[in-house]
Amino acid sequence: MHRITRRRSFRAAAIATIAITAAALTGCSASGSGSDGKTFTILQYEDKTTAQGQGWQLALDIFKKKHPDVTVKFQTTSFDGFRKNAKLVLGGNKVPDVVEFNKGNADGGQLASQGLxxxxDDAVKKYGWDDKVTGSMQSFAKYDQQGKAGSGNWYGIPNVGEYVTFYYNKDKFQQAGIANEPTTMAEFTTDLQKLKDAGITPISSSAAVNQGFNQMWIWYSLVSAVADRKQIDDFMFLNGKVDFSKDPWKTGTKEFQDWIDKGYVGTELGGLNYEQANVNFLSGKTGMLIWNNGVFARVKDQSSFPWGSFTLPGANMSMGSSGHLWGVPAKSANKDLAYDWINTTLSAKVQNKIGDLGGLPLAGDTAAISDPVTKAYTERFDQVVKDDTLTFYPDYPVPGFLDFIQNNMSAMSNGNETADEYLSKLQSFYDDGKKTVDQG
Incomplete structure (x- = not known):
């Protein structure tokens, strides 16, 4: 969850990406594979430098050795590129054999309910994937006939988990007179002000209308901090009425506006995407960065300063989920190979490789991780999964939610919208989207 600054440029790039993908797939015959069944196409969007990306390169090596007579095409698109064009890619006559797709009612649920x-279910039983993907990590792998997550049939298989933390620059904390990691929300907000008073942007953020995810994650983390399991599940799985004028939405969104007003998240965020927020932190310009484990290996390898990480102090719940999903297009001509590919990515060798890099594998051995920082980071994730305190990601429930939230995050960040105005719009969009999902 990748754009350049201007929306028009991103759209052009996304269209170009899909065009290239489509052109590449056209080179394959029936349903994206050779007529002799010896060409196998994988379409995914993970950066090869990430823990997951590196794990999949290992899986690719294993898979090719296991199937020496198969020509494997490992194709990469962008998250937004595939998300916005998934129905076109999967509904055509020439499709990839296995794809990575976004989870949630708004994306995966629609693809599943529309037969794409x-x-x-049979592959899950055959390979025992439900023994590796357990508990809340199954929530967005299953969808019912209406495309609602949380129950029904298996349509996707995650490899990793995710949770959001604050990475912090220890030198910046020391410069601002902060000696220890905060353990309560009061201590944390005091530290934000100390950083601001020291001339340091406390949190590196972004609010571009495409790929400006950081502000959305800060907002939802603050909502999660005062939420309980039922409130989150009602929102996420469309259970009953959700009143956004009440807590946890009211308190979380008011706090978010306060952070914007006080300059805790920087300024001119509408022109920044998440990659620029990452770079600002890695270059030592800010005190903290809010992100998930997708940047862990990068911070570990590229930061030139001592660093640490912590979840939002004093929070009831933490933002996080299973990772994106492997799925098999209904028109895939090589379904058995697709199942074997997914099974390879869940193998102990691949999962432990991802774990060594801080990628939070769902079927890895945390005890086998040798680096103490990586091991501690993974153990913290294991604990929040065990405690069942992950609140998933806010864009999952209804179609179009990601674009809607990002547009309003940008408006709030630029001072063009208040917390109350946003919550009112949020209520209308969510309620309308819920009706659409309920109607199938």
Whole structure:
């Protein structure tokens, strides 16, 4: 969850990406594979430098050795590029054999309910994937006939988990007179002000209308901090009425506006995407960065300063989820190979490789991680999964939610919208979207 600054430029790039993908797939015959069944196409959007990306390169090596007579095409698109064009890619006559797709009612649920993805129940039983993907990590792998997550049939398989933390620059903290990691929300907000008073932007953020995810994550983390399991599940799985004028939405959104007004998240965020926020932190310009484990290996390898990480202090719940999903297009001509590919990515060798790099594998051995920083980071994730305190990501429930939230995050960040105005719009959009999902 990748754009350049201007929306028009991003759209052009996304269209170009899909065009290239489509052109590449056209080179394959029936349903994206050779007529002899010896060409196998994988379409994904993970950066090869990430823990997950590196794990999948290992899986690719293993898979190719296991199937020496198969020509494997490992194709990369962008998250937004595939998300916005998934129906076009999967509904055509020439499709990839296995794809990575975004989870949630707004994306995966629609693809499943419209018959574009294969039901994986038999493969799950055959390979025992439900023994590796357990508990809340199954929530967005399953969808019912209406495309609602949380129950029904398996349509996707995650490899990793995710949780959001604050990475922090220890030198910047020391410069601002902060000796220890905060343990309460009061201590944390005091530290934000100390950083601001020291001339340091406390949190590196972004609010571009495409790929400006950081502000959305800060907002939802503050909502999660005062939420309980039922409130989150009602919102996420469309259970009953959700009143956004009440807590946790009211308190979380008011706090978010306060952070904007006090300059805790920087300024002119509408022109920044998440990659620019990452770079600002890695270059030592800010005190903290809010992101998930997708940047862990990068911070570990590229930061030139001592660093640490912590979840939002004193929070009831933490933002996080299972990772994106492997799915098999209904029109895939090589479904058995697709299942074997997914199974390879869940193998102990690949999962432990991802774990060594801080990628939070769902079927890895945390005890086998040798680096103490990586091990501690993974153990913290294992604990929040065990405690069932992950609140998933806010864009999952209804179609179009990601674009809607990002547009309003940008408006709030630029001072063009208040917390109350946003919550009112949020209520209308969510309620309308829920009706659409309920109607199938």
């Amino acid at each position: 993805l294969e039901n994986l």
